[in-house]
Amino acid sequence: MARTTPAPSAVPDSAGAFPVTVDVVALTVRDGVLQALVVDRLLEPYRGRAALPGGFVLPGETLEQAAGRELEEETRLTVPAGATGTGPWHLEQLRTYGPLGRDPRGPVLSVAYLLLAPAFGLPAAGGDAAEARWVPVGELRGRSGGARGASLAFDHDGILADGVERARAKIEYSPLAAAFCPPEFTVAELRGVYEAVWGTQLDARNFHRKATGTPGFLEPTGRLGGGGPGRPAELFRLAPGVDPSAAVLHPPLLRPVSPGPAAPSA
Amino acid sequence: MARTTPAPSAVPDSAGAFPVTVDVVALTVRDGVLQALVVDRLLEPYRGRAALPGGFVLPGETLEQAAGRELEEETRLTVPAGATGTGPWHLEQLRTYGPLGRDPRGPVLSVAYLLLAPAFGLPAAGGDAAEARWVPVGELRGRSGGARGASLAFDHDGILADGVERARAKIEYSPLAAAFCPPEFTVAELRGVYEAVWGTQLDARNFHRKATGTPGFLEPTGRLGGGGPGRPAELFRLAPGVDPSAAVLHPPLLRPVSPGPAAPSA
DNA sequence: ACAAAAGTGTTTTGTCTACACCCATGC
DNA sequence: GCATGGGTGTAGACAAAACACTTTTGT
Numbered sequence A, B: 001m002a003r004t005t006p007a008p009s010a011v012p013d014s015a016g017a018f019p020v021t022v023d024v025v026a027l028t029v030r031d032g033v034l035q036a037l038v039v040d041r042l043l044e045p046y047r048g049r050a051a052l053p054g055g056f057v058l059p060g061e062t063l064e065q066a067a068g069r070e071l072e073e074e075t076r077l078t079v080p081a082g083a084t085g086t087g088p089w090h091l092e093q094l095r096t097y098g099p100l101g102r103d104p105r106g107p108v109l110s111v112a113y114l115l116l117a118p119a120f121g122l123p124a125a126g127g128d129a130a131e132a133r134w135v136p137v138g139e140l141r142g143r144s145g146g147a148r149g150a151s152l153a154f155d156h157d158g159i160l161a162d163g164v165e166r167a168r169a170k171i172e173y174s175p176l177a178a179a180f181c182p183p184e185f186t187v188a189e190l191r192g193v194y195e196a197v198w199g200t201q202l203d204a205r206n207f208h209r210k211a212t213g214t215p216g217f218l219e220p221t222g223r224l225g226g227g228g229p230g231r232p233a234e235l236f237r238l239a240p241g242v243d244p245s246a247a248v249l250h251p252p253l254l255r256p257v258s259p260g261p262a263a264p265s266a
Numbered sequence C: 001a002c003a004a005a006a007g008t009g010t011t012t013t014g015t016c017t018a019c020a021c022c023c024a025t026g027c
Numbered sequence D: 001g002c003a004t005g006g007g008t009g010t011a012g013a014c015a016a017a018a019c020a021c022t023t024t025t026g027t
Helices: A063-075 A156-173 A175-180 A187-198 A204-213 B063-075 B156-173 B175-180 B187-198 B204-213
Strands: A017-030 A033-041 A054-056 A090-097 A109-116 A129-136 A218-225 A233-238 B017-030 B033-041 B054-056 B090-097 B109-116 B129-136 B218-225 B233-238
Touching: A017 A063, A017 A156, A017 A175, A017 A187, A033 A063, A033 A156, A033 A187, A054 A063, A063 A090, A063 A109, A090 A156, A090 B090, A109 A156, A109 A175, A156 A175, A156 A187, A175 A187, A187 A204, A187 A233, B017 B063, B017 B156, B017 B175, B017 B187, B033 B063, B033 B156, B033 B187, B054 B063, B063 B090, B063 B109, B063 B129, B090 B156, B109 B156, B109 B175, B156 B175, B156 B187, B175 B187, B187 B204, B187 B233
Parallel strands: A017 A109, B017 B109
Antiparallel strands: A017 A033, A017 A054, A017 B017, A033 A129, A090 A109, A218 A233, B017 B033, B017 B054, B033 B129, B090 B109, B218 B233
């Protein structure tokens, strides 16, 4: 244990220093389906393989800044600094993976972030990524063991699964489903978000009552929206002065109970 | 920054390397009160100040191994490897803090872990810590701005608050409250855990019905326990084959709704 | 006998679900 | 008029809070 501590208060030499990456699970709802943002890697390792957008944290930046910078570099979309509560996006930390056994280059720590965003186009790709695209999560999950090359690089399959599960749980008791919607939206749009994220069908009438009846969730704008068939729907926005990441819905909007692991035997 | 990596697939030089620490929010219930484990620091910075047990991650170890090692070094208590599901303890990752503005020595990343454990003594202290002791969280929280030196070193006040909130939320829908109990326990002991963690009073009769009536939670041992006054209580253990960190209670045990910010005006 | 704590039954109250029904618009 | 989707009312199923009551021990 070689100790060389010239300064009275310094990081001890025995401590390791680790490269740190951020990886972003960016989710949106497009065409009524939950989709994740993936990029094709231009560099080794896993060159040509799909991966979550992300990259190394640079000296002098925070983890959130690194997440926003990587997203912008690889997908040309800008996440406002301190996205939590700003605008329609929501960025929160998911968890940390590593440092062992997840990168062939050696021990690397990865701090994963979860971004919930309304649907938007991808003007271009850049940085270390060849292409950025939305992929329905149903096309990525469940085939991790498949040989078709559809699984993601590194341990990103597991990170994506963790992010999806976090999103599913979080919209139950927080107003964060609105992060998938534009600033003003109808109750039907919001219901579509819940149905896409949970993969279930919800009763439109009961959902309307619960969503509009939950205090601190929706505020009517008075305007009407939608040009489709049927009666025009009222436009809502998130209740003002509410931090969507901190507020709690009372009562929560619980997902319908899945039938459970009933054995599909004879 | 001496880099000797001629291999084609290497971490780019622009990537920073960060010292990484683990800090452990260890919670238990003693004397009917939720208590946290703190140590007194022997080294700078914050020498003499109370802090969460923790320290630097060493090369070649996982984050969980580092958390267990630091706990053992500073408090002489051993957390079995892969504590999740093993024995009565529960160790899970809380979140990651940093790297900027939290350590006077420079940018340091800290991965915080949450340990839920039954009450036990502290035979000794060691490592970089002068003394390890349990402190009721009520004596630590709320006085972060106080001048009495009761607040913790670094950003540990915030980490502790996050850990307490995680524990409070988690025992609602998971069997993890049993992690605070010995392997066999009575319903009253379990209720005491809920009351201590939530800081509320619960109806003993309704709690008994809900706890014993929740499938996949408690299993009766047939034995009786307790030597105090009154009728002896039945001893229970966690239902076998249940991973306390993954299982979900249906229905959940919800904390009583707090009255909310109702103005106590006339 | 009394107190204290464990455990069960019952009533009341609220919430969720399912679905009947009306409203407002496009065609 | 009729189809389509938006929004409200209502009855039964279900769960939770409140509390009376019995059981079993220590003193």
